[in-house]
Amino acid sequence: MFPPILLALCALLCTACVLSEPADEPLPQLVIGGSPYAPYFYRDVHGDYAGIDVEIAIEACRRIGYEPVFRELSLDERFDALAAGEVDCLWCCLTMGGREDEFLWAGPYLHTKRVTVVRMGSGIDSLEDLAGKRVAVQAGSTSERVLVDGLEAEFSALAQFTVFPELGQVFAALRSGYVDAAAGMESALKQYLDDHPGEYRCLNMSFRSQAQGIAFRRGGDSTLVQKFHDVLADMTAGGTTADIIRTHGLNVEKNVYGGTSSADSRNAK
Structure with missing residues (x-):
């Protein structure tokens, strides 16, 4: 049987070791602006953010070590909020066509x-x-x-x-x-x-088919933008994005890979 003083010393040493262990560093946050637009970005019955873009953002942030923080913006205020630095990016069904030079883009990751x-x-x-x-x-x-x-x-x-x-x-x-x-x-x-x-x-004619991307401010962190670009490509190649699209009842070929069906029009069903 160990002497009481030895047991006390062991306990003290163990406590010191625990106290000396560094605490987990909090992840850097990415403030994501989105506008209500189901099934991409909306609040569910519990008031939590949900939707295709929310799910893709959560997974992409997890892979590169960021904590996503979602902020709801109206369509009218979203670009001003990004320019003012109130959000880090806009991630909500945002098409890239005609805006290529306005932002730094990660993507495309979906098509519309x-x-x-x-x-x-x-x-x-x-x-x-x-x-x-x-x-x-x-x-x-x-x-x-x-x-x-x-x-x-x-x-x-x-x-x-x-x-x-x-x-x-x-x-x-x-x-x-x-x-x-x-x-x-x-x-x-x-x-x-x-x-x-x-x-x-x-109608048997669409306005236009376009790629969707994540918009960051011009002059921002291009390294971070590239990280998101790469992880979105990985999610597409690995089937993760397709799985998310499929759970929302959308056509994977059209919405993920930009393909079209044989017919340009369909009856609603």
Whole structure:
């Protein structure tokens, strides 16, 4: 049996060893700005951030040793918040086309297709058929910019062009008959189409197919941007991004790899 003094000394030494062990260093934070846009970025029934972009961001940050901190921004304030340094990046279904020189980009990591949705049997079969019709879009969205840019051409004959704060309001306007067509991202509009099978269809011509990326401020940390670029590529190559897309019921070939289906239009289902 060990003498009491020896036991006390061993206990003291063990305590000293524990106290001398360095505490785990907190991970550096990445403040991510996102705008409500299901299924990419939204709050679930518990008030927690959820969605495709949130899941991809969490996994990408885990792999390179960052703690993601999400901040909700309106579409109108997101670019100002990034420029002011209030967020480190914008990570919410943001298309790169036309903005290549405005930001440092990580990606692309997803692809998107912009469409117009109309009622079945409406007689609207192409963008040209929108002449004299009423179209709704979400305010501040890229779809709004695409439409506005085109108003001098094929959209110049629209009878009415209306913007709403939320995409759900855009679809509600279509459902109520206030407008004849709703424009937006196919994957985002899908949630509304799925609730009303057989009632709506996408036009057989999209506004444009574009790559999505993470936008960082120009002049920012290019090394960090490259790290995210590389880890997103790894997640795509390894199938992680595809798994996330698949759990949200979206087409992997179209949304991850930028492929298209054999038909450019489909009935809502």
